[in-house]
Amino acid sequence: MYDQSFNIRTLSGCFQPEDFKEWKKLKVPDERQKTILLASIRAQQGFLGVNLSSSVIRRKNVYWLDEVSDILVLRKIKNNIVKTNRMKSVPxxxxxxxxxxxxxxxxxxxxxxxxxxxxxxSFKADFVYKHVDGLRNLSVKTKQLLKELLYSYHINGGHGIPRGLSVSAVLSExxxxxxxxxxxxxxxxxxxxxxxxxxxxxxxxxxxxxxxxxxxxxxxxxxxxxxxxxxxxxxxxxxxxxxxxxxxxxxxxxxxxxxxxxxxxxxxxxxxxxxxxxxxxxxxLARSKVNKIKSRIVYSIISFNKNSDFDLLCDRLMFLSGNFSVPDSDRMLKFLSGIHYNYPLLNARNSEGLSEIDSFLKKAILSSYGKVFSKFFMKLTQEQKCRLLKFSFIRGHEKCYFFHYSATKMFKIQECWKYV
CATH class of the missing domain: 3.30.70 (Alpha-Beta Plaits)
Incomplete structure (x- = not known):
């Protein structure tokens, strides 16, 4: 029978592999035990007054918890909801x-x-609290902790449920x-x-x-x-x-x-x-996705025009036209992403969208028209142009080219188009 309680044993089972890379101290047994103990204390004391960190991404506030111990409790809440409601997501x-x-x-x-x-x-707060109370198979303690977290979010000006938290995705479902x-x-x-x-x-x-x-x-x-x-x-x-x-x-x-x-x-x-x-x-490929990739190519070129970092430009085009792995929002196991893994059902050779992006990239490299592209054309050497012309979204999808990036490298690559 599934154990919904919040104790040393159940909370220690909420660690994920990515945690030990992001928080190096967790590799030390004493530090790991200290984190589990703090999580147990948080579960006992509750989430009233907890402060959620936030940032604006694509004009939306996105929230997260900073302390690993708090994240463990949040994961346990999420797991309890999933297990007791038999929730399954369709890929x-x-x-x-x-x-x-x-x-x-x-x-x-x-x-x-x-x-x-x-x-x-947009969810009404009263509706959310009433719904949580009505989850028949969910333990009283889980309901209490979840409502306290939501209450702390609401009294600090939040609306609905906090975007970005893994428990919010499950609660919204x-x-x-x-x-x-x-x-x-x-x-x-x-x-x-x-x-x-x-x-x-x-x-x-x-x-x-x-x-x-x-x-x-x-x-x-x-x-x-x-x-x-x-x-x-x-x-x-x-x-x-x-x-x-x-x-x-x-x-x-x-x-x-x-x-x-x-x-x-x-x-x-x-x-x-x-x-x-x-x-x-x-x-x-959807028109909105074609336009998004084109925009990111342009932002990459604008960045190169400013800093002349050709290797970074290549990394960005490789990132856009290739595939890679990223941790999910709950720092669980990595999932595959990129031009092939995001759109696996495309026929690369017949895709008008991928062909359009390849043509756009080629014109961007060889064109001397327009303020951005003319400056780009003048800065590139012939050897650099030849190297850039080797990038292809059709081949990246068809051949499923895969690259590995550190978190720091990925942040630097995405920095110029952060919210595009």
Whole structure:
């Protein structure tokens, strides 16, 4: 039976491999025991009055705890919530594969692409406290510690739940469970997925879309609202395709972006012995991601124009076009990231997005037009230009080039585009 208590044994089990790299003193047994003891004391005394450190990233306040002992208690709270609520997250790749398969079906459907505005900050405090109290399988002590942490956050001017803490990601999933169940249970709904605040819904297309959206808004947890910006998308009804239709050049019926990919649904209908009839659906890198990578290339060039550090420029282009490993937000085991691992479902050779980025980089290196690029062109030697022209996002994805960076090196690489 799972032990929810906060004691020396359970708290010592909350260490993660990355902790011993970030806090060298933990390698010393006496220091490690001292940290566990402090965590036990924190669990006994509670989180009232605790100060969360914060920083503004992409115009959002992001919070963290500085003391390792406090982090151990926070991890234990998170583990208790996960274990007692049987929470499972669906990987992005699984969602994208399922969605591609569904929108390739020849039956009638409509797609809703929604996202929630200021997701973490918008939950009403009263709703959050009431929800925590209502978690039936969660121990009283865990509820107490979690509510004390949230209360300390709120009295210092925080709203909703603190963005950045690992427990906030788990708590937000718990807070959204009733909404998830409501949408999945809808008669009109064929498919529903939510990745944090990004939502995709596929219906049979027979519902009145304005009425359907009103029902979704009314089911959201208190304080949450849908964004009406560029991510908001409702497709026309895609009619059933009763027969095979293969054109030399497929025409696009509609497209939408979700989880970093661009889905293009075409009018090509293919017949297969196993699947029967299905629509041709192409996926590519989302326009927003293409623009983000281009912006980071430009910021890298601007930085080089100022400091003339060619090796750092190469490191930055290698970082953008390659792959690497990073620790997660809770400093647990590393996960793989980069152009291939972030978008594994792309066909590199057929990707218009990757091809566009490669062309942009080539023009940036060889062009003498514009204030930024002309200065860049003048500073580079012919040998340096040849070296830079070897970088390719298509090859980086296709060959899965992998590089290792220290935390210090990674910080220096990302410094020039920190919040882009």
């Amino acid at each position: 992005r790749t699984v969602i994208v594969n399922s969605l591609k398969s569904l929108v390739s079906e020849c039956s009638q459907y409509r797609v809703y692409r929604l996202d929630i505005k200021s997701f973490y900050e 718990s807070l959204m469970q009733s909404f998830d169940e409501f949408v999945r249970g809808g008669e009109a709904v064929f498919y529903y997925a939510r990745y944090v605040d990004d939502i995709i819904i596929v219906t049979g297309g027979y519902e009145e879309n304005h009425s359907f959206l009103r029902s979704l808004r009314s089911a959201l947890p208190q304080g949450l609202k849908f964004n009406n910006g560029k991510k908001f998308f409702v497709s026309d009804v895609i009619k059933k395709s009763p027969k095979s239709k293969q054109n030399t050049h497929a025409n696009m019926l509609f497209s939408f972006e979700y989880l970093g990919y661009r889905f293009v649904i075409t009018d090509n209908v293919i017949e297969c012995n196993i699947r029967g009839l299905y629509r041709q659906v192409d996926i590519d």
